[in-house]
Amino acid sequence: MICRADSKPFSNGMLISRITTSGRSRCAASTRAIPSAACPTTSNCTCSAARTPSRISAWSSPSNMRTFFIVLNCDSVLWETKFLPICAGGLLPKKIKRETQRSKRLQSPQKIWQSKTLLASIIDSSDDAIIGKTLEGIITSWNQSAQRIYGYTAEEVIGKSISILAPDDRHDEIPEILKKIARGERIQHFESVRVAKDGRRLKVALSVSPIRDPTGHIIGASAIARDLTSLDSTRQALQESESRAHALFQAATQGILVVAPNGRILMANPATEKLFGYTVAELEGESVERLLPERFRTGHVAHRKKFFGNPQTRAMGLGMDLQAHRKDGTEFYAEISLTYIPSPQGALAVAFVTDISKRRADEQDIRQQGRDLRMLAGKLMTAQDDERRRISRNLHDDLSQTLAYLAIDLGKLANRPSAAELTADVRSLQRRAAEAAETVRRISHELHPSILDDIGLVAALEQYCEEFQARSGIATHFTSTNVPESVGSDVSSSIYHIAQECLRNVAKHSKAEEVFVEIEAVRDVLRLSVKDHGVGLVARQSQPGSGIGIVTIQERAHLVNGRVSFQSKSGEGTEVNVEVPLLAAG
Template sequence: MLEVFIQQTQAMRRHVEMLHALFKSATEGIIVVDSWGEIQLVNPKAQALFGYDEGELLGKKIETLIPQRYAKKHVDHRMNYAQQPKARSMGGNFDLKAKRKDDSEFPVEVSLSPFSTSDGDYIVSFIIDISERKKQEVALLEAHHEIQNLNADLEKRVEQRTRELARAMEELEQSKQEVMRALEKERQLNDMKTKFVTIASHEFRTPLATILSSASLIGRYVHSEEDEKRQKHVQRIKSTVNNLTEILNDFLSLGKLEEGQIRNVPVVFNLYEFCKEMVDELRSVCKENQQVQYIHTGDSEVCVDRHLLKNVLINLISNAAKYSGEGKDIFLNTAKVDSTLNIVIRDQGIGIPEQDIPYVFDRFFRAQNSGTIQGTGLGLNIVYKYVQLMNGNIHLDSKLNEGTRVSLVLPT
């Protein structure tokens, strides 16, 4: 019996020694407190963590090791825990801070385990300094932020490069469009040159042949009784020369317009007298029994470009006479209303087909029913540009076989 007791005693001693060695050599801080929160045992690791000497913490409240700002709240937590003690970790939802003897703080991880003895209830705390882990977490967080910043910077650079590429593509497209427009303009210019050569060769060849024919015939009429025949051919030559002059004037005017040599220079003059003189000059272009009927209403004094207006009216009235039959009068009406000059030229000629009206102001365009009537297709285009130079508007209405009406509105 004694031998068994001795064996049990030795076994218990070994267990106590082993527990003591474990307590002393543990790599975690171990602190044992009683139910009142007083420290009963502290292992060397815990003393080193908190900076205390051996035995210095015994009998002190556990709150000694907690930052002052958390001490009161910790007392409440400790008392609540004592009501229902169980093994658990602390600080799952927040960071725990511990306080050293020098009042410096460090992050910790704590686990609690309650136990009871014949002397009463105790709680053992296992404490780990997680300062290095926190540093690593901070380093990882900073690295993560750095990566986020790098990603954001990269995205910005990619976005910037994308915008630059889009701008470059847009500029390239604009350059392409400009090249296409230049090529189209060049093509149109070549077409215009072709049309010009075709029209000029036709318009000049016919009048020149007429002049040559009439000049040859005049030489045959040597007797005085043949004077009427001579005068007839002289008149044909004069009329043909006038036609050639009109054609040349159209080409010259177009060239000056394209080069920007023509300017709008308004002057004050008497419109009624101006139009009366012009109507008298245009009698030579009228056909037999054809007259220009002129009416003016309102103040006669206007302020517009006299030269441009004369060219416009001569062109429009000449057209009206050219495309109207013998005995068909042309009507010119002018009216000054406030600061606006309204002009209407109306004829009773062959008119213009409805489908051709939208194109009458285009360069080289001639209506389908113009037939053999001489013309370059430039007159109305030049008129349109002159009216634009004078900051005015022009409108044309026409009905086939009934006549044409051209309306001008000019600021005075």
Template structure:
């Protein structure tokens, strides 16, 4: 039947338009179907009773049910038993026209295993706007949940370590002017140590808790080096000062420079250091007193020998007393120099040789016929080596003064002492008459030379005699490290 108001051409045109719209609609439906079938999210259509009306391939992959198994079945097949009330609540919301977005929950697969999903549910309405069903989109978030759990466990471990560390820990940014910004994080130890709450400390900066010190490196110094360890003093909430050892490290966090400072309370260490310092001061004072008394006693012995020698008429016996007096004075000089020294274990032996030699010259040289030439370095020697070597110096210099110029000839005596590599070289030379030919100084009956031989063995040295031009005694020895803690035991 023809429409009375439309011509055949108009009716045909409208039919073509309708066919075109139907074709476009069909294409759009195919396009939407393709999206649903190829998306990675599970898309399921439900009626208001929870019956499955549509089931895409991603839903089959996620839940394990085929389309034939799922279509017409209840959505409760995917709900864990302990979570059965959840779908009823969701459907109630949908009936009221509400939406659910990114709701995280659990679903059960065909094999009984559980899967973590992010669920979004939207109401489906008919042409009249009535809600007739629900469209659900589910995404598998098992991997992200595992990562989230690991991150949470890692954060919990970090928080546990952070708050249970023995030291105070502070995290704060490095500001543009090179100072520390407001604390971003502090641990429980820091709060307890300084007497502030966490909220109070998070409103403060490093300047608020530190006693200013010129020796403390600036944050710019830390920036150059990257890290530093130094000592500082913290100020508590009640005004007490706590000495701390600071280990600071600068690093980048999201493009911002951060400072992580670990502060260790060193109050006990400082107290122990102070006690040790006092103890060392007391021991140093005691050692000084010992050296002083030993020196005094040796000088008393020297004076007694001098007094006793005045009552002896025999020249040979008086000579023995005189030599013994000089030996006592040579040892007394060592203890006198140690008493005045800041190092109570070592002596500047070059200075000692100079003092002893000059004193021997004043004793033996009556007129200026003998010249003294000194070439000694500032060489420290341990007292265990200095005492026997001092006696050797006394014997060799005295021997040259007494025997090298028997008739008052003019001459020269030279004394040298230096360190060459790991060895020490001590030498006494004179331009006198020379050592008696054919006489072995190691086997002479002279007490002085026998004493020299014995003391040479004591310092583990080698003595050489050269008589080509006068007399030259050269002693070479190697001293153990005078700072070694085993030295006293070995001796």
């Protein structure tokens, strides 16, 4: 906008568009407030009408330009106006052109309002408290975060001293800060304590900067405060958690290793030193394969890559049973439980290492004791069989023959005519002696079935099944398939006694009406099966002594490296299956 303020006032179209009255009259009215000495004529104009030496000398320097502010009452807008010289011919010299171009860059009131609104929105949306104050400490601005952190509304604090936020022990702090600001200094990341409206002490980080006016003078301070209270609590809780975790890591009796995907040991606890003999410093940075015997290292690399390809937690009960290598070259059995933890570099493996050498030795001792017990049991049963054989032989050779002779002699007495009156009694004694002889024969046979040596296992079993059926009244079905004629005496004795025990259990507990006994040879295995359709093992478990026979069957099978299986359902019967290697039988 251009306005000429001399004896002929004038305003251009841009000025006219800003006011409601005519340009000439408004311009004249506006410029009447300007001293006449302030209305210059050009110092570089070439027209003859303007060549007045006194005026030219007065405005020969650009520093003599005056700036005035004119208030146009039509829209109450404050305009900055520079009075510059023009020539009488109405032409604008270069100096005026430059001022005209600069005026175009000045923002309109609407743009200024938009900028201020945007800046206020940014300040209010900040998570930090932003507070404006004078150099005397009087609060001039207060954003939403300041209200949230300190509890005061803007209406409660604007116009009051900033010292209301300072605790009693820090009142001297604020004047010192304001002094530094007045000197043009800045306060960066200064941690202090402030007091909220409800009396809470807040730990804050302060950044304070000077506020300057358009001329560069410091007129106040802008403070940005970040609440560190919750952050400090979180940091403290994190530190405590890390301290506890570190203490557990250090105090653990298990060796703990943290391993990177490339196999390098990142961390090791003191228990690892005791396990392997290396110091923690020696272990960290070393390959984890160093802790394995050399013969296992290549294979372990593949296992490690597989784990990191799909890291999963493996519980201790499902851990890997490995051999580990100490610094002194000795080896020990170790159980490894694996898990993983996330990290910025990816998953890290955490290995819990336990020395199980003693446990392995104890387990080996227990297994050896089991073998010794089975051997003793076998020897005991062999001794029993030998004793039975001896008793059987004595019964057969001595008592049985004596009873037989007694029966013969009694028969002779009964046949004498002179003894007619004793005939009935003698006949009764003869019958009882015969029964006694048969009982002795049967007991002798059961103690040691010499029939095994005489006719073989299959024939002996078949004969026993017939006798069992006759005594018990239970229909007994016997079949044999591909059984060799020659089976070792130990196997024959074990199979025969197992069949006897099974049939005795059937007679005592099963309540079955029939039983099936089958013996067969399949490839290198001799199998015995005894099956009934009685009440089943489940129903018989509550009966006294029902478990002794099962134990006897199992022990006899173990003597010849055999195995026993039981299949039973309540009300459907029981099937006992025994398998013995024929190689052992030979």
